[in-house]
Amino acid sequence: MAPLLEIRGLNIGFPAAAGLLPAVRDLSFSIQPGEVLGLVGESGSGKSITSLAIMRLLPPQAAISGAIVFSGNGHGARDLTILSDDHMRALRGSRIGMIFQEPMTALNPVMRVGDQIAEAVLAHHRAGKKEAWDRAVAAMQDVAIVDPSHRARDYPHQLSGGMRQRVMIAMAIINHPQLLIADEPTTALDVTIQAQILDLLAELRGKFGLAMLFISHDLAVVSRVADRVAVMYAGNLVELGAKQQIFQSPAHPYTRGLLAAVPDLTTDRSRKLQTIEGVVPPLQALPPGCAFEPRCGLRMPACARGVPALIEISPGHWARCPVVNSSQ
Protein backbone atom coordinates (compact mmCIF):
# COMPACT_ATOMS: atom_id res chain seq x y z
CA MET A 1 0.00 0.00 0.00
CA ALA A 2 1.32 3.47 -0.83
CA PRO A 3 2.10 5.43 2.32
CA LEU A 4 -0.17 8.33 3.23
CA LEU A 5 2.84 10.40 4.20
CA GLU A 6 6.43 9.82 3.23
CA ILE A 7 9.26 12.02 4.42
CA ARG A 8 12.48 11.54 2.49
CA GLY A 9 15.86 12.98 3.47
CA LEU A 10 14.43 15.96 5.33
CA ASN A 11 16.91 18.57 6.55
CA ILE A 12 15.89 21.67 8.50
CA GLY A 13 18.42 24.32 9.43
CA PHE A 14 18.27 27.70 11.17
CA PRO A 15 20.69 30.47 10.19
CA ALA A 16 23.00 31.59 13.02
CA ALA A 17 26.23 33.55 13.31
CA ALA A 18 28.22 30.31 13.09
CA GLY A 19 26.33 29.10 9.98
CA LEU A 20 23.26 26.95 9.52
CA LEU A 21 22.25 25.08 12.71
CA PRO A 22 21.22 21.57 11.60
CA ALA A 23 18.06 21.01 13.66
CA VAL A 24 16.82 18.04 11.59
CA ARG A 25 19.22 15.90 9.58
CA ASP A 26 18.45 13.38 6.87
CA LEU A 27 15.12 12.35 8.37
CA SER A 28 13.06 9.72 6.57
CA PHE A 29 9.94 7.89 7.67
CA SER A 30 6.50 7.06 6.38
CA ILE A 31 2.99 6.66 7.74
CA GLN A 32 0.49 4.25 6.22
CA PRO A 33 -3.21 5.15 5.92
CA GLY A 34 -4.83 4.62 9.31
CA GLU A 35 -1.50 4.04 11.08
CA VAL A 36 -0.28 5.79 14.22
CA LEU A 37 3.42 6.62 14.24
CA GLY A 38 4.80 7.77 17.58
CA LEU A 39 7.69 10.23 17.34
CA VAL A 40 9.71 10.42 20.55
CA GLY A 41 12.84 12.14 21.76
CA GLU A 42 14.00 14.59 24.38
CA SER A 43 13.17 18.25 24.17
CA GLY A 44 15.05 19.92 21.31
CA SER A 45 15.44 16.77 19.21
CA GLY A 46 13.50 18.25 16.27
CA LYS A 47 10.04 16.75 16.70
CA SER A 48 7.99 19.95 16.57
CA ILE A 49 9.83 21.49 13.65
CA THR A 50 9.34 18.25 11.72
CA SER A 51 5.57 18.57 12.26
CA LEU A 52 5.67 22.26 11.33
CA ALA A 53 7.54 21.36 8.14
CA ILE A 54 4.73 18.94 7.20
CA MET A 55 2.16 21.71 7.77
CA ARG A 56 4.45 24.25 6.02
CA LEU A 57 4.32 26.44 9.10
CA LEU A 58 8.06 26.77 9.74
CA PRO A 59 9.37 30.31 10.31
CA PRO A 60 10.50 31.84 6.99
CA GLN A 61 14.19 31.85 7.93
CA ALA A 62 14.24 28.04 8.23
CA ALA A 63 16.16 26.34 5.43
CA ILE A 64 14.56 23.09 4.34
CA SER A 65 15.50 20.36 1.88
CA GLY A 66 14.18 16.90 1.14
CA ALA A 67 10.70 15.73 0.24
CA ILE A 68 7.44 15.47 2.21
CA VAL A 69 5.09 13.47 0.04
CA PHE A 70 1.42 13.33 0.98
CA SER A 71 -0.94 11.03 -0.90
CA GLY A 72 -4.33 12.40 0.01
CA ASN A 73 -7.64 11.08 -1.24
CA GLY A 74 -7.93 11.17 -4.99
CA HIS A 75 -5.16 13.73 -5.51
CA GLY A 76 -2.19 11.43 -6.08
CA ALA A 77 1.15 12.02 -4.39
CA ARG A 78 2.15 15.63 -3.79
CA ASP A 79 5.41 17.00 -2.37
CA LEU A 80 4.30 19.47 0.30
CA THR A 81 7.65 21.29 0.23
CA ILE A 82 6.90 22.58 -3.28
CA LEU A 83 3.09 22.70 -3.32
CA SER A 84 1.58 26.11 -4.11
CA ASP A 85 0.44 28.24 -1.16
CA ASP A 86 -3.19 27.92 -2.30
CA HIS A 87 -3.07 24.14 -2.48
CA MET A 88 -1.29 23.99 0.87
CA ARG A 89 -3.94 26.17 2.49
CA ALA A 90 -6.64 23.89 1.10
CA LEU A 91 -4.89 20.84 2.55
CA ARG A 92 -4.07 22.30 5.98
CA GLY A 93 -6.98 21.89 8.34
CA SER A 94 -8.87 19.67 5.93
CA ARG A 95 -6.81 16.65 4.75
CA ILE A 96 -4.23 17.22 7.50
CA GLY A 97 -5.31 18.38 10.96
CA MET A 98 -3.09 19.39 13.84
CA ILE A 99 -3.36 19.72 17.60
CA PHE A 100 -0.81 21.28 19.91
CA GLN A 101 0.27 20.98 23.52
CA GLU A 102 -1.35 24.17 24.79
CA PRO A 103 -4.83 24.78 23.38
CA MET A 104 -5.10 28.16 25.12
CA THR A 105 -2.50 29.67 22.80
CA ALA A 106 -4.25 28.29 19.71
CA LEU A 107 -7.78 29.36 20.68
CA ASN A 108 -9.11 32.88 20.31
CA PRO A 109 -9.97 34.05 23.86
CA VAL A 110 -12.75 36.42 22.75
CA MET A 111 -14.64 34.08 20.46
CA ARG A 112 -17.14 31.36 21.40
CA VAL A 113 -15.61 27.91 20.91
CA GLY A 114 -18.53 26.85 18.68
CA ASP A 115 -17.82 29.76 16.34
CA GLN A 116 -14.14 28.86 16.25
CA ILE A 117 -14.90 25.28 15.27
CA ALA A 118 -17.48 26.51 12.73
CA GLU A 119 -14.80 28.73 11.19
CA ALA A 120 -12.77 25.62 10.42
CA VAL A 121 -15.75 24.34 8.41
CA LEU A 122 -16.26 27.65 6.60
CA ALA A 123 -12.55 27.84 5.70
CA HIS A 124 -12.91 24.71 3.58
CA HIS A 125 -16.55 24.32 2.61
CA ARG A 126 -19.27 26.39 1.12
CA ALA A 127 -21.70 26.18 4.02
CA GLY A 128 -24.16 28.54 5.66
CA LYS A 129 -23.49 29.85 9.17
CA LYS A 130 -26.21 27.69 10.68
CA GLU A 131 -24.94 24.55 8.98
CA ALA A 132 -21.37 25.27 10.10
CA TRP A 133 -22.56 25.84 13.67
CA ASP A 134 -24.53 22.57 13.63
CA ARG A 135 -21.50 20.72 12.36
CA ALA A 136 -19.40 22.30 15.12
CA VAL A 137 -21.86 21.08 17.74
CA ALA A 138 -21.82 17.59 16.18
CA ALA A 139 -18.00 17.59 16.26
CA MET A 140 -18.11 18.56 19.94
CA GLN A 141 -20.34 15.55 20.45
CA ASP A 142 -17.79 13.40 18.57
CA VAL A 143 -15.12 14.43 21.08
CA ALA A 144 -17.48 13.52 23.95
CA ILE A 145 -18.20 17.00 25.24
CA VAL A 146 -21.33 16.73 27.35
CA ASP A 147 -24.17 19.09 26.41
CA PRO A 148 -22.36 20.32 23.29
CA SER A 149 -25.01 22.81 22.13
CA HIS A 150 -24.59 24.74 25.38
CA ARG A 151 -20.84 24.33 25.68
CA ALA A 152 -20.44 25.63 22.09
CA ARG A 153 -21.52 29.05 23.39
CA ASP A 154 -18.70 29.13 25.98
CA TYR A 155 -15.50 31.12 25.66
CA PRO A 156 -12.21 29.22 26.06
CA HIS A 157 -11.59 30.52 29.62
CA GLN A 158 -14.89 28.96 30.74
CA LEU A 159 -13.60 25.49 29.88
CA SER A 160 -11.12 23.26 31.73
CA GLY A 161 -7.77 22.34 30.12
CA GLY A 162 -9.08 18.92 29.12
CA MET A 163 -12.23 20.42 27.58
CA ARG A 164 -10.17 22.96 25.65
CA GLN A 165 -8.04 20.15 24.26
CA ARG A 166 -11.27 18.38 23.20
CA VAL A 167 -12.33 21.58 21.42
CA MET A 168 -8.97 21.66 19.61
CA ILE A 169 -9.44 18.03 18.59
CA ALA A 170 -12.98 18.79 17.35
CA MET A 171 -11.54 21.63 15.26
CA ALA A 172 -8.80 19.38 13.88
CA ILE A 173 -11.13 16.53 12.87
CA ILE A 174 -14.20 18.43 11.74
CA ASN A 175 -13.21 18.28 8.07
CA HIS A 176 -12.38 14.56 8.36
CA PRO A 177 -8.62 14.70 7.79
CA GLN A 178 -6.72 11.60 6.76
CA LEU A 179 -3.74 12.59 8.90
CA LEU A 180 -3.81 14.11 12.36
CA ILE A 181 -0.60 15.56 13.74
CA ALA A 182 -0.69 15.64 17.53
CA ASP A 183 2.30 17.46 19.05
CA GLU A 184 2.49 16.65 22.78
CA PRO A 185 -1.32 16.80 22.98
CA THR A 186 -1.47 15.60 26.58
CA THR A 187 1.72 17.01 28.06
CA ALA A 188 0.01 20.00 29.70
CA LEU A 189 -2.75 17.86 31.24
CA ASP A 190 -2.87 15.97 34.52
CA VAL A 191 -2.63 12.19 34.40
CA THR A 192 -6.36 11.37 34.56
CA ILE A 193 -7.30 13.84 31.82
CA GLN A 194 -4.29 12.69 29.81
CA ALA A 195 -5.66 9.12 29.84
CA GLN A 196 -9.10 10.35 28.76
CA ILE A 197 -7.66 12.29 25.82
CA LEU A 198 -5.57 9.28 24.73
CA ASP A 199 -8.69 7.09 24.86
CA LEU A 200 -10.57 9.69 22.83
CA LEU A 201 -7.85 9.81 20.16
CA ALA A 202 -7.91 6.00 19.94
CA GLU A 203 -11.69 6.07 19.56
CA LEU A 204 -11.59 8.76 16.85
CA ARG A 205 -8.93 6.84 15.03
CA GLY A 206 -11.22 3.81 14.84
CA LYS A 207 -14.26 5.86 13.93
CA PHE A 208 -12.68 7.98 11.17
CA GLY A 209 -9.78 5.74 10.05
CA LEU A 210 -7.38 8.52 11.01
CA ALA A 211 -3.65 8.13 10.57
CA MET A 212 -1.64 9.99 13.20
CA LEU A 213 1.78 11.40 13.78
CA PHE A 214 1.77 11.34 17.57
CA ILE A 215 4.62 13.36 19.06
CA SER A 216 5.70 13.06 22.68
CA HIS A 217 8.80 13.15 24.83
CA ASP A 218 7.04 10.53 26.97
CA LEU A 219 7.57 6.91 25.91
CA ALA A 220 4.86 5.66 28.26
CA VAL A 221 2.29 7.85 26.47
CA VAL A 222 3.54 6.79 23.04
CA SER A 223 3.31 3.12 24.00
CA ARG A 224 -0.43 3.57 24.57
CA VAL A 225 -1.27 4.90 21.13
CA ALA A 226 1.39 4.08 18.53
CA ASP A 227 1.63 1.18 16.09
CA ARG A 228 5.20 2.06 15.18
CA VAL A 229 7.70 4.28 16.96
CA ALA A 230 10.41 6.60 15.62
CA VAL A 231 13.06 7.80 18.06
CA MET A 232 14.89 11.06 17.39
CA TYR A 233 18.09 12.31 18.94
CA ALA A 234 19.65 15.68 18.13
CA GLY A 235 17.81 15.95 14.81
CA ASN A 236 18.59 12.39 13.71
CA LEU A 237 16.28 9.41 13.50
CA VAL A 238 18.17 6.85 15.62
CA GLU A 239 15.67 4.00 15.75
CA LEU A 240 12.43 3.05 14.01
CA GLY A 241 10.31 -0.04 14.38
CA ALA A 242 7.04 -1.63 15.39
CA LYS A 243 6.00 -0.75 18.93
CA GLN A 244 6.85 -4.27 20.14
CA GLN A 245 10.32 -4.10 18.55
CA ILE A 246 11.07 -0.76 20.20
CA PHE A 247 9.68 -1.62 23.63
CA GLN A 248 10.67 -5.28 23.85
CA SER A 249 13.97 -5.30 21.99
CA PRO A 250 15.28 -1.75 21.72
CA ALA A 251 18.55 -1.67 19.82
CA HIS A 252 20.00 1.82 19.93
CA PRO A 253 21.76 2.70 23.22
CA TYR A 254 19.76 5.95 23.37
CA THR A 255 16.41 4.12 23.10
CA ARG A 256 17.59 1.65 25.75
CA GLY A 257 18.51 4.54 28.02
CA LEU A 258 15.14 6.24 27.47
CA LEU A 259 13.28 3.02 28.27
CA ALA A 260 15.29 2.46 31.42
CA ALA A 261 14.12 5.90 32.52
CA VAL A 262 10.40 5.16 32.04
CA PRO A 263 8.55 4.33 35.24
CA ASP A 264 6.10 1.47 34.95
CA LEU A 265 3.98 -0.56 37.32
CA THR A 266 6.90 -2.75 38.30
CA THR A 267 9.20 0.17 39.08
CA ASP A 268 10.03 0.50 42.75
CA ARG A 269 8.89 4.07 43.34
CA SER A 270 11.32 4.52 46.22
CA ARG A 271 14.26 3.94 43.90
CA LYS A 272 15.59 6.90 41.94
CA LEU A 273 14.86 6.39 38.25
CA GLN A 274 17.80 5.74 36.04
CA THR A 275 18.60 8.64 33.73
CA ILE A 276 20.97 8.97 30.81
CA GLU A 277 24.07 10.76 31.99
CA GLY A 278 25.08 13.96 30.19
CA VAL A 279 23.05 16.30 28.02
CA VAL A 280 21.95 16.55 24.40
CA PRO A 281 24.72 18.33 22.47
CA PRO A 282 23.88 21.88 21.31
CA LEU A 283 23.26 22.19 17.56
CA GLN A 284 26.25 24.51 17.16
CA ALA A 285 28.56 21.87 18.65
CA LEU A 286 27.32 18.52 17.37
CA PRO A 287 29.94 15.77 17.58
CA PRO A 288 31.37 14.84 14.16
CA GLY A 289 30.23 11.22 14.40
CA CYS A 290 27.33 9.65 16.24
CA ALA A 291 25.49 12.44 18.08
CA PHE A 292 24.99 10.17 21.10
CA GLU A 293 28.69 9.27 21.34
CA PRO A 294 29.58 11.59 24.27
CA ARG A 295 26.89 9.92 26.41
CA CYS A 296 27.15 6.35 25.14
CA GLY A 297 28.42 3.53 27.34
CA LEU A 298 29.08 1.33 24.27
CA ARG A 299 31.04 3.85 22.22
CA MET A 300 34.08 2.78 20.25
CA PRO A 301 36.70 4.94 18.54
CA ALA A 302 34.98 4.52 15.16
CA CYS A 303 31.76 6.07 16.53
CA ALA A 304 33.31 9.54 16.54
CA ARG A 305 34.47 9.34 12.92
CA GLY A 306 31.24 9.71 10.97
CA VAL A 307 27.47 9.73 11.42
CA PRO A 308 26.45 6.04 11.40
CA ALA A 309 23.98 4.89 8.78
CA LEU A 310 20.48 3.72 9.63
CA ILE A 311 20.56 -0.07 9.19
CA GLU A 312 17.66 -2.52 9.07
CA ILE A 313 18.52 -4.97 11.85
CA SER A 314 15.39 -7.10 11.45
CA PRO A 315 12.42 -6.68 9.11
CA GLY A 316 10.99 -3.20 9.70
CA HIS A 317 13.34 -2.48 12.62
CA TRP A 318 16.02 0.13 11.92
CA ALA A 319 18.80 1.48 14.13
CA ARG A 320 21.57 4.02 13.59
CA CYS A 321 24.32 2.20 15.46
CA PRO A 322 26.79 -0.20 13.90
CA VAL A 323 27.93 -1.44 17.31
CA VAL A 324 24.59 -2.87 18.44
CA ASN A 325 23.87 -3.99 14.90
CA SER A 326 26.96 -6.21 14.88
CA SER A 327 26.15 -7.60 18.32
CA GLN A 328 22.55 -8.62 17.54
Ligand SMILES: Nc1ncnc2c1ncn2[C@@H]1O[C@H](COP(=O)(O)OP(=O)(O)O)[C@@H](O)[C@H]1O
Ligand atom coordinates in the same frame (compact mmCIF):
# COMPACT_ATOMS: atom_id res chain seq x y z
N1 LIG B 1 12.66 29.49 15.06
C1 LIG B 1 13.79 28.85 15.42
N2 LIG B 1 14.99 29.46 15.29
C2 LIG B 1 16.12 28.80 15.64
N3 LIG B 1 16.16 27.56 16.13
C3 LIG B 1 15.00 26.92 16.29
C4 LIG B 1 13.74 27.53 15.95
N4 LIG B 1 12.74 26.63 16.21
C5 LIG B 1 13.36 25.53 16.71
N5 LIG B 1 14.70 25.70 16.76
C6 LIG B 1 15.69 24.72 17.22
O1 LIG B 1 15.44 23.49 16.59
C7 LIG B 1 15.66 22.42 17.48
C8 LIG B 1 14.50 21.48 17.49
O2 LIG B 1 13.38 22.16 18.08
P1 LIG B 1 11.98 21.44 18.28
O3 LIG B 1 11.55 20.82 17.01
O4 LIG B 1 11.08 22.45 18.88
O5 LIG B 1 12.30 20.29 19.33
P2 LIG B 1 11.30 19.30 20.10
O6 LIG B 1 9.93 19.54 19.60
O7 LIG B 1 11.84 17.93 19.79
O8 LIG B 1 11.46 19.63 21.54
C9 LIG B 1 15.98 23.05 18.84
O9 LIG B 1 17.37 23.02 19.05
C10 LIG B 1 15.49 24.45 18.71
O10 LIG B 1 16.27 25.32 19.47
Ligand code: SF4
Ligand atom coordinates in the same frame (compact mmCIF):
# COMPACT_ATOMS: atom_id res chain seq x y z
S1 SF4 C 1 27.29 4.48 17.17
FE1 SF4 C 1 28.68 4.19 18.92
S2 SF4 C 1 28.36 5.99 20.18
FE2 SF4 C 1 26.65 5.88 18.76
S3 SF4 C 1 25.07 4.80 19.85
FE3 SF4 C 1 26.22 3.27 18.71
S4 SF4 C 1 27.79 2.56 20.11
FE4 SF4 C 1 27.01 4.42 20.94
Ligand SMILES: [Mg+2]
Ligand atom coordinates in the same frame (compact mmCIF):
# COMPACT_ATOMS: atom_id res chain seq x y z
MG1 LIG D 1 8.24 20.15 20.67
